[in-house]
Amino acid sequence: MVRSPRTQRVLLLLLAGCLVVSVASFAATATGQLAWQQRDGLAFTPTDLSVSDGDEPTVAIEFTVTNPTGVPVTIRPAVIGVFDGSAEAENRLVSARTARLADGSGTFRVPARGSTETTVLVDLPRENVERTRAAIADGRAVVSGTVTAELRDRRFSADV
Amino acid sequence: MSKEDTSVWHAALNPASASYGTRGERVVAALVVGVLAGVVAGTAMYNVRQSAVAPAWTSDLLSGTLVLVSGALVKLLCEQLRTSLLSLATAVVLGLAVAGATAVAPYVLLDIATLGGLALLPELRDVITLAVLGQVPLQFTGYLLAIVYDGATA
Numbered sequence: 001m002v003r004s005p006r007t008q009r010v011l012l013l014l015l016a017g018c019l020v021v022s023v024a025s026f027a028a029t030a031t032g033q034l035a036w037q038q039r040d041g042l043a044f045t046p047t048d049l050s051v052s053d054g055d056e057p058t059v060a061i062e063f064t065v066t067n068p069t070g071v072p073v074t075i076r077p078a079v080i081g082v083f084d085g086s087a088e089a090e091n092r093l094v095s096a097r098t099a100r101l102a103d104g105s106g107t108f109r110v111p112a113r114g115s116t117e118t119t120v121l122v123d124l125p126r127e128n129v130e131r132t133r134a135a136i137a138d139g140r141a142v143v144s145g146t147v148t149a150e151l152r153d154r155r156f157s158a159d160v
Numbered sequence: 161m162s163k164e165d166t167s168v169w170h171a172a173l174n175p176a177s178a179s180y181g182t183r184g185e186r187v188v189a190a191l192v193v194g195v196l197a198g199v200v201a202g203t204a205m206y207n208v209r210q211s212a213v214a215p216a217w218t219s220d221l222l223s224g225t226l227v228l229v230s231g232a233l234v235k236l237l238c239e240q241l242r243t244s245l246l247s248l249a250t251a252v253v254l255g256l257a258v259a260g261a262t263a264v265a266p267y268v269l270l271d272i273a274t275l276g277g278l279a280l281l282p283e284l285r286d287v288i289t290l291a292v293l294g295q296v297p298l299q300f301t302g303y304l305l306a307i308v309y310d311g312a313t314a
Contacts, residue, residue, distance in 0.1 A: 001314070002239060003176040012173065015193070015233045018200045022226050025218035026203035030262070032213030037270050071213075154212040 032152050035069035035112075039151060042067055042110075044160040046143040047117070049082065049136045057124040059095055059132055060102060061143055063160075064117050067110040073149050076107045077120050080145030080160055084135040094132045096123040099145065107150075176236075179243035186243045193237045194250025197230040197299070201251060202258020204230075205295045209259070209286050227255075227295055231302025235310070248303055255295050259287045 003011070048062040059082050067073050080099035084092045101108060102119035110116050124132055135141040145160045168188050171178035175189035204223035207214050234251055238244040263283040267274050274280050 002180060003236075005174055005177070008174050008176045008237065011233055011237050012175070015196050015200070015230065015237065018226050018230050018233070019196055021222070022200045022203045022207075025207050025214070025222065026262075029207045029210050029214040029218055032215065033210050033266060034270070036213050037266050037272065152213050152215065 031070045035071035036151055036154060038069050039073075039149070039156055039158070041069060042073060042149060042158045044147070044158070046160075049141050049143070051124065051129060051133050051136065053129055057126055057129050058121045059124050061099075061120045061122065062117065063120060064115055065108075065110050066115040068113060069151070070112050071151055072112050073110045073151050074107050075110060075158075076148045076150075077101060078146055078148050078157075080120055080122060080143065080147070082122060082124075082132060082135075083142040083144060084131060085140045085142065094124070094128040094135065096125070097145065098123070176239045179238040179240035186240070187246075189238055190243050190247040191250060193234055194247040195254055197234050197247070197251035198254025199258060200230040201227045201255030201295050201299060202262070205255065205259050205287075205290050206262045208294060209263075209290055224294070224298055227298040228302040228305075231299035232306040232309075233302075234299070235303045235306030239310075244303070248299065251299060252296055255299070256287070256291050259291060259295070260284065263287050 043066040045064045045066070046061055047064050048060075050060050052058050052060060061080070061082070065075065077099040079097050081093050081097045082095040084094050099120045099122050102121050108116065108118050132141065143160060146157045147160060149156055149158045167185065171181065171185040171188040172192045175193050178185040178189035180186075181189075204226045207218045207223045208220050211218075211220055230251065231248070234247045235244045238247040263286070264280060266272065267280065272279070
């Protein structure tokens with residue numbers, strides 16, 4: 001027995017509903033994939049470095065992090081160091097390599113097509129405090145390293 | 161609107177009736193339902209393939225359910241057996257085509273080098289694997305469930 005016109009319309013609407021949900025999730029996922037393909041566009045610009053002298057000297061690095069992709073990215077500082085003059089020669093490393101966020105949290109989020117500012121702390125051996133201060137004052141201090149970034153459920157490393 | 165246009169619209173909006181109609185009406189019904197179901201399957205399987213960059217609400221379960229339901233709707237909307245099989249074949253082929261196109265599209269849109277097509281091989285392997293192990297079995301299972309439903313309620 002052929003279905004009634006009303007039932008046929010309802011079934012067609014159900015199929016159209018499936019199509020709407022499927023295309024909407026496709027669009028959201030495609031945005032994520034395009035963002036993943038453009039992840040190299042994530043940019044870290046050190047805007048300020050300052051040395052704090054105390055029981056445990058540290059160098060505070062202020063960053064502006066720009067995310068040109070269409071999806072927010074969560075970032076966890078991993079290995080960031082301060083170098084005197086060049087990051088190429090290992091003996092020019094003046095700080096420790098392990099970085100942490102100044103606010104004590106483990107991660108920070110950069111909005112889609114936006115930027116955020118954050119401060120990262122890196123431990124500084126006491127014997128390098130003056131050398132680091134001089135490098136910053138003379139404009140020779142170079143910040144280099146990598147961070148772990150997470151775009152939805154996918155992780156990658158980004159150079160600083 | 162000509163009589164032929166009216167007939168096409170009528171067949172598109174009443175595919176179950178059209179599936180028993182003239183050859184033209186059967187083809188229209190099969191293509192309309194098959195194309196819709198194929199796009200559902202292709203886009204849903206894309207979400208499964210790219211689940212790592214998909215938002216949390218687009219789970220594999222949701223995508224699988226959409227493909228299963230679209231397979232069942234093929235049979236429920238195209239009641240006549242041969243018309244429904246044509247519609248199902250259209251849905252399978254179009255689903256594969258959409259999945260293949262979505263695998264290639266990022267490379268074309270973002271002008272990413274494919275190394276003479278080599279970079280596309282893993283993508284196309286995933287498309288074929290998901291089609292063979294996911295899309296086609298789910299569509300076919302949905303289709304069979306609809307036959308069972310029709311049989312039970314006849």
